Amino acid sequence: MFFRKKKQHSMQVKRIPHNDGIDIGIELVSGKDSQELSLPLSKEEIENYYKLPGFQAYVCWEELYDAGLLTDSRLSYEDYYQLLDEETGVELLEQLQLPVEEMNVNGELKLDSLPELAELKLVLKNENAQTIDRIGRRNGAIAVINQQLFLLPGKVYELQKAIEAEYETGYQKIGVCQKLANEAHIDQEDFLENESYHVVDSYDLEMKVHSPNHIELQPVGSTPDETTVLGSPSPVTTYKTSNKRDRFVRTEKISRDIIQLSKKRHITGEEVPLFFENPLAVLPEHDYEFDLEAFSERVRGIIPIEKVRPYSQGDSGIQWFDPEADQPATYDEDFLRTLMEQHPNEQYIQHENKWIYLDPQMRKNLLEEVVEEDQSLKKNFTLDIKDNETDLEYRLEANDTEQVQEYQIPQTLKADLFDHQVEGFQWLCHLEERSRGGLLADDMGLGKTMQVITFLLHQKNQGKLSPTLLVLPVALMENWIEEIRKFAPDLLSSLYIHKGSGRSKSSAHISSYDLIFTTYDTLKIDQLLFGKINFQSIICDEAQNVKSHSSQRSRALRAMKSEFRLAMTGTPVENSLEELWAIMDFVQPGELNSLKEFKQQFIEAADYEGLLKAIQPYYLRRTKEGIFSDRLPKKEIKDPIYVEASKIQKSISESMLQTKETGQIAILNMLMRLRQLYGHPGVIIPEYETLPASEVPKVKEVMSVIDRIKEKDEKVLIFTEFRKLHSIFKRLFMEKYGVSVPIIDGNTANRQGVVKEFNSRLGFGIMLLSPKAAGVGLTITSANHVIHYTRWWNPAVENQATDRAYRIGQEKDVSVYQLITRDAQNFPNGTVEELMHELLENKRELAENVIIPFDMRGVQEMVSSTIISNYSKQLEQ
Structure with a gap:
């Protein structure tokens, strides 16, 4: 058998x-x-x-x-x-059985042709002086010898690529390869040793200032020889010393630059300050490699440019102001008017060894303001705007500064604010400080007016109130005035109501007030009058009154100039999402793209969740019930799961404490290593990577949670920012559960493709994600379990991460888990995980009290500061 x-x-x-x-x-x-x-x-x-x-x-x-x-x-x-x-x-x-150590090699770069042909060859030998191409073969960065793979040094691979690449000239190719050969410690044959080629592919520009109205631009190389080459008519320059020659070769790009520069090497007259403001306006064909910002700052110290612009100063009328110097300018109107009349077509005028920039609006004010009533207002003219309807023609960028600060409630406010009103006031100040517009969409009865009045008092205290325009329905005007009289009487001293037949026809007169009230229809009629004014703020109450984007109300409002824009409405959409687009195109022009793109992206696709995310930085809405209560199933945040650190983890954390590291950076580094340690010791000590789950309490517990999820045949998302944990988990989970475990982090190129694949697979599944990289822009509603394996500093970021699963389209209740490691032996006052959890939970209510939360990035600094303080005390013991 x-x-x-x-x-x-x-x-x-x-x-x-x-x-x-x-x-x-x-x-x-x-x-x-x-x-x-x-x-x-x-x-x-x-x-x-x-x-x-x-x-x-x-x-x-x-x-x-x-x-x-x-x-x-x-x-x-x-x-x-x-x-x-x-x-x-x-x-x-x-x-994957690939070599990770670079092979020890030496070699020689040879030239097998005339220099202009540049037929180069690289001969490599191993440490036994054997020629690699004789005992094996080379394929790019890999040498195959006796069926074994060897990795060539990175610099050698770069040299090999350069030998195979195409160049403008043979001289240029030799120059590049000689430089790389030196970096790779590769010898060169005798001819190349004695004949060195240098490629000039960059340069700086220096300026010689002859006078305030004459500068000269001079190209400068990294060495005196290169500077000489830049000024040479030939692209190749040779220098000979004893038996060696150095050849310098300009690239075609540099040669073209030099030719263009020679046409405008001397800049004179009004072009001097214009060049400092915008080099492209003087040299439109330039392709020069120099730091324009550093260039501009340096020159302004030699040739001052004073920008004179008008501003209003109480009863004294129009004053002149230089925003660059941040102080009033010492010019009277007659002097400035004379300059303008003498130079009718110039914006820059030289005077007493400096340049004066005459703002076009100031020119218009001085030369035309003598007519008290704008004659054009008698005509039925409207302002033609870049309406962003078909194409995105006008976009206003916001400042993304991350600094968060607390703003004090003005002492002149005669009211006690509710917590949500304080929060709304802080949000308004936060937006204004960052040059962002806002849409305050609180439900009726929550006190939008009071929040804005508090903000107006704050602006007055900061000297940023005058002039501010409030546009509102006529029926609300009296209510606003009464609210101001009762709670902010200081605002009444400079308040002007622009309505009726007796209203002013002078832009200068109107702009001399702190507050100007008008109606939507009056703004539409007087849009040429208001359009001249540089408002500090424009605030629209019941902003849904702008109605259609094509209405004259909407177009007039969007034509106005202001530093800050706020729309107030409890019903931003009454009939169509296009109404919301019209409001947002006033609040932050361009943020929702053109109307055509908006329709395609949000209306036709019915992507309401995506729309909410798009307006999130500018949108604050609080409702009594919550706007998602009837759209989504329940979200249950489970009680934290606590585990005790293992012996290995306690031993490692004890050794960390014994180092007695001090200083903020050292402590922050320790906190990160402790968070990694409690996640898995293998993250910080490679030999522990293969520890069984039974020896890592947190891993053991998370696998118990996953086991229960698998029994339900459901999916889970696991968030941690540590990529090493992703790698450990992927190998561990795939080996235990036999399922694909995709990872989405900052290196994931095809995030949507990975998500689509994950969502398409039926039944049980696991995905590993970074909370920052994967916390936005992804819909993973096939999963209804979320595990925050390591906590993020900001609860809003965690909420966004959770909302990958808890969003429109989710059909199951979503469960959220948090795992926390205790280590009473080393940290009786709480581990980094315990302290983070406590602080984050204290801030969670603040992060969750609106559906689309405002920016709370400052919470990370506050949490870090508290944890550092706790650990600093323990380190001192």
């Missing part, structure tokens, strides 16, 4: 190097038969293969795929070398 031996199945790595990268594949081997697998494996394939020897190699292969580093299974050598700079990357390459 014969017994047939059972075939052994395994998964093996297949590696094929090419000139530009290495193909990586996984084969399913059964005896003498093999089958090449494709990425990604199906759920059924993973379930069949995950217990086979070599499965971890597949996991690493898939990890490269998740990160977008594979193109048709090929890993480029550029990405290969970049992976070598990362600890996790080295481990991935090792699992």
Whole structure:
């Protein structure tokens, strides 16, 4: 009787190097038969293969795929070398049986032709002086010797690429390759040793100031020789010293630049200050490599430019102001008017060794303001605006400064604010400080008017109130005046109501007031009058009154000039989402793109969730019930799961404390390492990477949670910012559960594709995500469990991360889990995880009290400060 031996199945790595990268594949081997697998494996394939020897190699292969580093299974050598700079990357390459140590080589660069042909050859030898091309073969960065792969040094690979690349001239090619050969410590044959080529591919511009109305631009190289080459008519310049020659070669791009520069080397007259303000206006064909900001700052100290603009100063009328010097200018109107009349077509005028910039609006004011009543108002003219309806023609950028500060309630406010009103006031100040507009969309009865009155008092205290325009329905005007009289009487001293037949026809007179009230229809009629005024703020109450974007009300409002814009309405949409677009195109022009794009992106796609996210930085709405209460299932934040640190973790944390590190940076680094340690010791100590889950309490507990989710045949999202944890978890979870575990972090190139694949798979699934990289822009409603494995500093970021699953389209109740490690032995006052949890929960209500929260990025600094204070005390003990 014969017994047939059972075939052994395994998964093996297949590696094929090419000139530009290495193909990586996984084969399913059964005896003498093999089958090449494709990425990604199906759920059924993973379930069949995950217990086979070599499965971890597949996991690493898939990890490269998740990160977008594979193109048709090929890993480029550029990405290969970049992976070598990362600890996790080295481990991935090792699992895939790829070399991670650079080969010791030496060699010689040879020239096999005349210099102008530049036929170069690189001969490499190993440490035994064997020529590599004789004992093996080279494919890009990989040398194959006796069927074993060796990795060439990165600089050698760069040199090899340069030899194979195309150049403008042979001289340029030799120059580039000689430079790389020196960096790679590669010898050069005698001819190349004695004949050095240098490529001039960059330069600086220096200025010689002859007078305030005459400067000269001079190209300067990194060495005196290069400077000489830049001024030479020939693109190649040779210098000979003893037996050696140095040849300097200009690139075609640099030669073109020099030719263009020579046409405008001397800049004179009014073009001097114009060049400092906008070099492109003087040299439209330029392609010069110099730092315009540094250039401009340096020159202004030599040739002053004074910008004179009008501003209103109480009863004294129009004054003149230089915003660059931040102080009044010492000119009277007659002097400035005379300058303008003498130079009718010039904006820059030289006077007493400096340039005066005459603002066009000031010119118009001085030369035309003598007519008290604007004659054009008698005509039925309207302002033609860039309406952003078909194309995005006008966009107003916001300041993204992250600094968050507390604003004091003005002492002149004669009212006690509710908490949500204080919050709204802070939000308004926050927006104005950052040059952002806002849409205050609180439900009726929550006191929008009071929040804005408090903001107006704050602006008055800051000297930023005059002039401010309030546009509102006539029926609300008396209510506003009564509210101001009762709670902010200081605002009454300079308040002007612009309505009726006796209203002013002078822009200067109107702008001399702190507050100007008018109606939507009056603004429409007097839009040319108001359009001249530079308002500090424009505030619209019941902003839905602008109605259609094509209405004259809407177009007039959007034509106004202001530093800050606020729309107030409890019903931003009455009939159509186009009404919201019209309001937002006033609040922050361009933020919702053109109306045409808005319709395609949000209206036609019915993407209401996406719309809410788009307006989030400018939108504050509080309602009594919450706007999502009837759209989404319940979201249950589970009680925290506490675990006690393992012996290994306690030992490591104890050794950290014994270092007695001091200083803020050192303590912050320790806090990060402690967070990583409690997540998994292998994150900070590689030899612990393969610890079984039973020896890492947090991992053991998270797998218990996952086991329960798997029993329900549901999906889970696990958030942590530590990429090493992603890698450990991916290998651990795929080996235990036999499912694909995709990762989305800052390196994931195809986030939407990864999500689509994950959402399409039925049943149980796990995804690993970074809260910052994956916290926005993704809809993963196929999952209804969220685990915050390591906490993020800002509860709003965690909420956004949770909302990847808890959003429109979710059909199941969403469960949110938090795991916290205790270590009473070393941290009796609480571990970093315990302290973070306590502080984050204290701030969660603030982060959740609006559907679209305002910017709370400052919470991270506050949390960090509190934790540092706690640990500093413990370190002192």
